[in-house]
Amino acid sequence: MLLAGCTSGTNTPGEGDNPEGAGEALPAAEEQQVKPADKETPQAASVEVDEQPSNVFYEIFVRSFYDSNGDGIGDLNGIIEKLDYLNDGDPNTTEDLGITGIWLMPINPSPSYHGYDVTDYRSIHPDYGTMDDFKRLMEEADKRGIQVIMDLVVNHSSVQHPWFEESASDTQSDKRDWYVWAEDQGKAPSGSSAAGSGSPWHLKNGAHYMGAFWDGMPDLNFDNEEVQQEMKDIGKFWLEQGADGFRLDAAKHIFEDLASDKSEETLAKNVAWWQEFRTSMNEVNPDAYIVGEVWENAASSISPYLDKAFDSGFNFGLAEKIISAVQNERDNNLAFTLERTYGLFSKVSGGEFTDAVFLTNHDQNRVFTQLNRNVDQAKMAAGILLTMPGNPFIYYGEEIGMQGSKPDEQIREPMIWSNTGSDKGQTTWEPLKYNEGDRTQGVEQQLNDDQSLLARYRTLIQWRNEMPALRDGAIGQYTSGHEQVMAYTRMTSEKQALVVHNLSDTEVVITLTEDSGGHVFTSMAHATADGAVLNGAELALPPYTTAILE
Incomplete structure (x- = not known):
């Protein structure tokens, strides 16, 4: 341009938000x-x-990726062991995937397998390792030219977070107003959730608290300045530990709790908060990469967040168009749409935006399943994705044709490293359904097959890294x-x-x-x-x- x-x-409770429309x-x-x-x-x-100078990002669900200590659960040290699979740091080799960015799904302590209900925002989930392990991962990634961003879940906490336990136990608590209590605010506990998961109100100790996604994840009250400051401090904390930025979960729901909240005024409040957050992060690292989950197909709904708030918003509409073109084997003129979309994004951001493009993520049925296991079509989807402007995001296992369909556990199954069971780091926390046996050829089986889907991903990323026109x-x-x-x-x-x-x-x-x-x-x-x-x-x-x- x-x-x-x-x-x-239909997401499971508390994990991502539904598109409108x-x-x-x-x-x-x-x-x-x-x-x-x-x-x-x-x-x-x-x-x-x-x-749009870009990186190729790889989304990792840590629990499913690689197990370093034999407990069946993926961990940070497991990612370190597999960094050379992602990028060995040597541009002259071709065995690695060649990615230059990693998105870590939630790594904070949480009572749930998915981690989107946080109990401690300043530490590492014990299943995944320690803060020292995290810092070592940042160092090893940096040696290979890999940026690492982490999921930051600030819209809500866990019901087991000490903040909420204190808030719920005493109406006079200092933390009472850190959450949204209907009775305290003179509200009727009624209406439908803006996240599309039914009633957002849940009863606790005689009062109703807001939990737009799930009763296990109460919404924090961002009208409280102490909450805002705490979340800014948490973001700065992780940048100081070495994180290169954040993927912001449920970014449009900070002030949009009820379906009736959808308005220009609520949008303006959301954008203003994220602009404050961005300004605060700049104090630690002005180059930190921030990408927001604003699950909307309309460019006009995403563009306001690109004004001094996010570097990128995930392009859900483009993802649908790529898959549709591949399924139907018909050109749908993506460039026509993108030229106009990017014109708007550039105008709003002052030319500073970078698109975030992808096929599917952890909240959606896997692309190989959507394509009915058609390897040729999967290769074409990869070809389009990896020749698009902006930062392409690859969901772990997408490059080997992993399969999966809702419920969410089954679109987050363990990464398949080998069909022979020869890889000691294979995770086992979730029984395989879609990827059991030989249904999905593992990394070991595909590495030396120049016709494999993995080989196609490696080739396309290599082209992208070598050609400025494709990369930037x-x-x-x-x-x-x-x-x-x-x-x-x-x-x-x-x-x-x-x-x-x-x-x-x-x-x-x-x-x-x-x-x-x-x-x-x-x-x-x-x-x-x-x-x-x-x-x-x-x-x-x-x-x-x-x-x-x-």
Whole structure:
């Protein structure tokens, strides 16, 4: 997107929040002439481009990832042992995945397996290790050029947190107003939760407290300045321990508790709080990366948070569009939507935003299950994800085709390291259902198979890391002329690339023309199939192939 051409453009209780709430296809043909794009907004290399310098992040549910001490539960030392699988720090090797960022799901003490109900915000869950283990993980990750962000859950605590126990036990307690009690505030305990999980009110000691997600996770009262200050201090504490930033859980629900709270006024309060939080984090690390979970498909709902609050908001709408295009094997003109979305994001953020793109996360059915275990389609989904602008997020096991469908425990099953049981670090905390036996080929089985899904992820990430246009570039429209071929340009101020995906199970041939800035792509930089051939302006793509042209 050119700066000169910008235009405004069912979870289980307590884990994530629910969402609320393409161009016209061209006739199919084996070979079709591409119409020249509109040339009114030139994309020459000399024109300033709104770049998005990026990292590839890997989301880890620690409990499921790798067990270092034989108790069947993943831990921080287990992640350290597997860092070389993620990135060995040597750009000349190709056996590692090549990621440059890690998102740790909650690592604080909690009575629940998932960790989103915190009992101590300044320590490590004993199942996962110690603070020294955390610091060592930060150091080892840094040696490999990996940033580590952690889940920060400030919207609510656990009912077993000492704050809530004190609040619930005595109406005169100093902590009483740290939570939302209906009777204390003169409210009727009625209405529906903004998080979509039924009534948000729960009875305790003769009064009703707010718990928008679940009765085990009472909402903190952010109208209380002491609560606000405590959460700022907690954020600063973790940055001082070495964390590189945060994924902010349930970010839009800080003041939005009831469905009736949805309003511009409530949105403004949420944004103002997160702007204060960001300002406070800047005192410790102004480069800390902050990405918020604002589960909305509309860009207009996410964009306010990019104004001096978050660096990124997860792009749930894009995730749905990627999976839909792959399932239907049809181009749905993602670049058209993104150009306009990024125009709005850039305007609101002053050009400082970075998109957070993904396929699925820990709150959604796994993408390989959604694709009915179709490996070819899974490779195409990876191809689109890893050639998008912004920070791509890979959910652990996605790169090997792990499967899973609700309930949540079964979309968070143990990582499959080997089908032979030869890896001592295999976690066993949850019995396998979707990934048992040979249903999912493990890392060991896929590492030396150059046709595996894991190999495709490694290849795509390597391309991205090596090519500035893929890693940091903006996105532009490019009409492929074929309904089953998705194409778009990626560009920095110095480099340009054309990304082309044949989403279908048949070979296609398209005729290339210049892009909207008059650039002609004349060489094949990369292709996922040997049969991809560029002969003059004719590009032949075998089934399910991604190609990068320069």
